[in-house]
Amino acid sequence: MNHCLTQANRRILVVDDNPAIHSDFKKILCPALGGNPGLNAAEAEIFGGRQAAPSRTVFQVDSAFQGQEGFALVQQSIAAHQPYAMVFMDVRMPPGWDGIETTTHIWGIAPDTQVVICTAYSDYSWDEMITRLGISDRLVILKKPFDNVEVVQLAHALTEKWRLGQEARLKLEEMEAMVAARTRELQAANEQLKIEMAERARTEEALRQSQKMEALGRLAGGIAHDFNNLLTVIRGYVDSLLAENHQPPDTLEALQEIDQATDRAAKLTSQILMFSRKKRLQPQVLDLNDVIAGLGKLLRRVLGENIALQFQANARPLPVYADPVMMEQVLLNLVTNARDAMPQGGRLTIDAREVEIGEAQARSNPQSRLGSFACIRVTDTGNGIAPAALPHLFDPFFTTKEPGKGTGLGLASVQGIVEQHGGWIEVENEPGRGARFSFFIPVSTAKPGLTAEAWPKVTTPGGTETILLVEDEPVVHRLAHKILQRLGYQVFDASTGQEALSIWNEHAAKIDLLLTDMVMPGDLSGRKLAQTLQAQNNRLKVIYTTGYSAEALNLECPLEEGLNFIPKPYTPENLVHTVRRCLDETSARPPTVASTADI
Numbered sequence: 001m002n003h004c005l006t007q008a009n010r011r012i013l014v015v016d017d018n019p020a021i022h023s024d025f026k027k028i029l030c031p032a033l034g035g036n037p038g039l040n041a042a043e044a045e046i047f048g049g050r051q052a053a054p055s056r057t058v059f060q061v062d063s064a065f066q067g068q069e070g071f072a073l074v075q076q077s078i079a080a081h082q083p084y085a086m087v088f089m090d091v092r093m094p095p096g097w098d099g100i101e102t103t104t105h106i107w108g109i110a111p112d113t114q115v116v117i118c119t120a121y122s123d124y125s126w127d128e129m130i131t132r133l134g135i136s137d138r139l140v141i142l143k144k145p146f147d148n149v150e151v152v153q154l155a156h157a158l159t160e161k162w163r164l165g166q167e168a169r170l171k172l173e174e175m176e177a178m179v180a181a182r183t184r185e186l187q188a189a190n191e192q193l194k195i196e197m198a199e200r201a202r203t204e205e206a207l208r209q210s211q212k213m214e215a216l217g218r219l220a221g222g223i224a225h226d227f228n229n230l231l232t233v234i235r236g237y238v239d240s241l242l243a244e245n246h247q248p249p250d251t252l253e254a255l256q257e258i259d260q261a262t263d264r265a266a267k268l269t270s271q272i273l274m275f276s277r278k279k280r281l282q283p284q285v286l287d288l289n290d291v292i293a294g295l296g297k298l299l300r301r302v303l304g305e306n307i308a309l310q311f312q313a314n315a316r317p318l319p320v321y322a323d324p325v326m327m328e329q330v331l332l333n334l335v336t337n338a339r340d341a342m343p344q345g346g347r348l349t350i351d352a353r354e355v356e357i358g359e360a361q362a363r364s365n366p367q368s369r370l371g372s373f374a375c376i377r378v379t380d381t382g383n384g385i386a387p388a389a390l391p392h393l394f395d396p397f398f399t400t401k402e403p404g405k406g407t408g409l410g411l412a413s414v415q416g417i418v419e420q421h422g423g424w425i426e427v428e429n430e431p432g433r434g435a436r437f438s439f440f441i442p443v444s445t446a447k448p449g450l451t452a453e454a455w456p457k458v459t460t461p462g463g464t465e466t467i468l469l470v471e472d473e474p475v476v477h478r479l480a481h482k483i484l485q486r487l488g489y490q491v492f493d494a495s496t497g498q499e500a501l502s503i504w505n506e507h508a509a510k511i512d513l514l515l516t517d518m519v520m521p522g523d524l525s526g527r528k529l530a531q532t533l534q535a536q537n538n539r540l541k542v543i544y545t546t547g548y549s550a551e552a553l554n555l556e557c558p559l560e561e562g563l564n565f566i567p568k569p570y571t572p573e574n575l576v577h578t579v580r581r582c583l584d585e586t587s588a589r590p591p592t593v594a595s596t597a598d599i
């Protein structure tokens with residue numbers, strides 16, 4: 001709407017078939033064209049001295065002699081953005097439209113136009129006019145013959161009314177625009193709020209899940225720790241019995257069965273430790289492409305003949321700082337699940353890619369983080385996952401498989417491992433068509449480190465040195481003592497840190513190696529004991545053992561499996577090799593692998 005319209009609009013159209021009427025109107029309304037002194041005086045009287053001639057208001061008056069002609073002029077005025085504020089309309093104008101019909105047409109295109117119907121007594125009755133035009137505040141009836149002053153008064157009043165109407169409409173439009181803008185703002189704020197609330201709900205859910213997992217992890221980790229002590233003993237005695245010659249065949253077979261069952265039990269506790277994030281990482285810089293390619297044969301065997309395996313490697317190397325055995329474990333678990341989801345056969349695709357996680361993606365998944373990640377996707381064409389099962393997939397012991405077929409630890413340990421490596425897992429699912437598990441591990445820029453395999457092999461595990469053996473679990477203690485003694489070592493036994501201290505006080509000069517459990521009753525932990533003893537003899541060698549992971553115990557000293565650390569359950573071979581290696585170790589040790597905090 002043009003703002004100039006709200007300024008005074010003095011445009012008036014007179015529609016009348018009688019030419020004399022037009023000159024009358026012009027004389028009355030356009031005094032500049034030869035005004036009437038009597039009228040000037042009357043107007044001055046009505047509108048005050050300011051309006052007195054010769055400064056009387058001048059209206060711009062146009063003439064039309066037919067209804068259609070009047071309508072055409074109104075059309076032109078609108079097109080030129082100079083609309084008429086009012087029309088003086090004669091009623092009878094034969095031939096063609098009469099005044100009423102013309103008014104209807106004009107209101108059709110310019111509804112605000114103020115119309116004064118000029119009518120004689122013989123024309124339509126008021127009722128007839130109202131029936132045709134309806135009751136309207138835009139309509140005034142002026143009876144002929146009219147009074148000049150009345151005409152001037154109407155011209156003033158109705159042009160002003162038109163102006164005020166336009167102004168009010170403009171204000172209304174402005175207000176409506178403001179309301180619309182504010183509504184849009186509120187809608188946008190509302191959308192944002194919804195997004196934030198959904199994000200918050202996701203984060204809270206992730207937090208609840210991680211708290212649940214942590215509690216379960218602590219419980220399971222504790223159980224696994226006790227189990228490992230027992231397994232160490234079973235394994236130890238079975239191994240030493242197997243090593244003895246002349247066992248009757250029946251006994252030998254039974255011992256082999258026990259040995260295999262022990263292996264399976266050890267694998268199970270190892271899985272439990274993985275999901276409880278209490279398994280020690282032995283990370284090194286790996287190319288994940290190589291890890292997957294290297295597993296190809298094994299995976300094909302797992303999948304069987306009915307399932308086609310496709311591997312799409314990343315075009316460039318995908319270096320990550322990770323434990324290779326654990327990465328294989330993750331892939332094996334995912335591939336085994338995919339196989340079980342495709343009993344009738346199908347296709348399994350593994351692809352490796354490097355992805356850059358940006359703000360938007362990080363926001364949509366609270367577990368994800370910004371940066372470069374190796375993303376491995378395992379996609380199957382199997383049954384997919386039932387919606388009801390989705391929230392529980394990663395819960396330990398959640399399985400939909402028959403008893404004996406699944407323990408429900410696969411995905412829990414996959415999640416434990418991936419998170420221990422600073423990554424996360426995402427699941428996509430199409431029931432009936434397949435599932436995709438993607439895991440993300442940070443891309444590494446670290447240098448490769450040395451692993452236990454790089455150490456020289458031990459040739460003669462026995463020795464004559466003196467070992468202080470500290471272990472609170474009597475069965476494990478007896479086993480370790482037996483093994484070491486049999487190989488020629490002299491062994492002092494203690495079941496607590498305090499006991500070890502008193503032995504040390506008496507025999508310090510003889511003791512070459514401290515072999516101690518990390519977690520023991522009393523306030524002297526294995527680590528504290530070692531520190532105390534090494535403060536007195538810095539040549540004392542130390543080996544730690546535990547059923548927990550070294551990280552879980554928060555140690556600041558670097559531990560290297562096979563050198564100064566033996567995770568339980570251990571085999572006699574493990575024990576004697578580590579002891580020998582540690583005793584033979586000179587100050588030139590292999591470089592320490594970086595701690596997990598560097599990932």
Ligand SMILES: Nc1ncnc2c1ncn2[C@@H]1O[C@H](COP(=O)(O)OP(=O)(O)OP(=O)(O)O)[C@@H](O)[C@H]1O
Nearest residue numbers: 337338341384399400401406407408409410411435
């Ligand atoms: N690719 C998949 N397609 C369909 N369902 C799957 C897939 N992967 C996992 N699942 C579902 O998730 C459940 C849990 O998997 P998880 O690997 O933790 O345990 P499991 O395979 O049942 O037992 P386990 O791995 O310990 O032998 C499975 O029982 C199965 O219902």
Ligand SMILES: [Mg+2]
Nearest residue numbers: 333337410411
């Ligand atoms: Mg599984």
